[in-house]
Amino acid sequence: MAGGGSSEFDPESVISYKFPEILYTYTERDAAIYALGIGACGNDAVDNKELKYVYNADGQEFIQILNKASVAGLHDKGKAAVIEIEIASYEKESGEPLCMNRMSIYLRGSGGFSKPSRPYSYSRNPSNQTAFPKIPKSQPFAVFEECTQASQALLYRLSGDYNPLHSDPLVASIAGFSRPILHGLCTLGFAIRAIIGRICRGDRTLIKSISGRFLLHVYPGETLITEMWPEASRVIYQVKVKERNRAVLVGFVDLDRISSSL
Template identity: 30%
Template sequence: MPIDPSIAIGADLGSRTFSWTESDVLLYHLGIGAGARDGDNLSPAALRYTLDGPSLQVLPSFGVVAPTFHETDPPPLDLPGCEITLAQVVHGSQSVSVSGPIPTSGTATIRTTLTDIWDKGKAAVIWQEGVTTAGPDEPDGPGEELWRVRSSIFVKGEGGWGGERGSAQPVVVPDRGPDHVSSYAVTPQQALLYRLCGDRNPLHADPDFAKAAGFPAPILHGLCSYGIVLRELTDGLLGGDATAVAGFAARFAGVVFPGERIRVAGWREEDQVVASATIEGGDRDGSPVLADCVVTLA
């Protein structure tokens, strides 16, 4: 069968050493909308994302894309025991947790494991976890842990082998008004800019490919929405201080088309922020973007 859990679950996907620079951090922040509002070019708070120098900070979501930031090919799907294609796959969920502030430049190694596969009957959910440590891969063991990522992909047309269905605890927003609400206007070129951060999937750039996949136009990268929402919450509830974020988890609940607006609502709850993200305005007003959003505070 196309997915063989006996081979896939627990498979070591190997390690890769990568480097990043301040320029990569700046491009990533621009890709997720930093500096896009009127006056941001003069705002010290906004310039912490977009101006290199001693005040530059790194939003933790950068850790998700840093290992593949310089890739120019569509993402590969050569997972052990999984014969699947890019057209079958959508990003299901993503989380990142950091051990401390991510440096504005450096070299690190990520080691990735395929941790689980859920059988949803007509689809499968494949989970991966990656641990990033400082420095190149050394024979005497890994360096200090910098951050950890966990993600799932939803594979259409697979499943049905009688495996575990898995479980997920939905995040319920508090029964009161949000502590923060903001709206971000996705620019027409947002996906074209964000794809320079290492995700060249043609679904986000090629109109013909998008139509063949069932969409009327290219859609925004899920991880771009992910970064936008974390940035909006950081600015709105944490004083724009990226070092106040210890982690961010979310489930991808819907698509965004360039030109639409994303409404972000956040509730401060002790050591975390619970949030929602939906489309604002237009024919798709209220449509979900991200669900089960939780920012863990440092």
């Protein structure tokens, strides 16, 4: 798009866009496949802290979830545009709110739709909600190392993300990668499992909210090292790939309460 502002791009139409509401039905099988996709029981098939995520001894259960998505922000970055998306999820029958997911999508080549002197920027979320804390220079309180499987992306894709970038060598090559890469949300899942295991002592109910920023790709089969720094009711974390000694994910997790075992 032209740097002086493009008449082909109407930011107001983007902000006001109405997504269709989508209904999903999740069963015990979906939950188990997701848990396996982010490494649960990957090193110990009888780990009693994780077996409950892949095996439900109480029988079949399901839940219907209604997702409502909306555009929460739009920013002109010159050569790119950043769109903020919010997805509110509700239990269908009761209408009870379950969670809110927020994501930022970086669109290369889609910027330049406003004047360079006053680039367009809109967000309905306070700026302090998206501010990320710095990684502490001190030694981490806890470290968890785990090797992903060579087939990790193929397993994770069964949860619904069928982007061929994560499975097709040709598509990955066109995108500039030597082979298919791991889903970013799969890497995030490994990190949150590490925090639940090391900081929450296996109690997932301590997790209040999760934030993450992806820095670099991960190849299936690489080893992930999750470093954790508890600060009051927040855990700052960083994930590195051991083989390349590169940080691939940073973020923080807010806890509902502090584990009494810390």
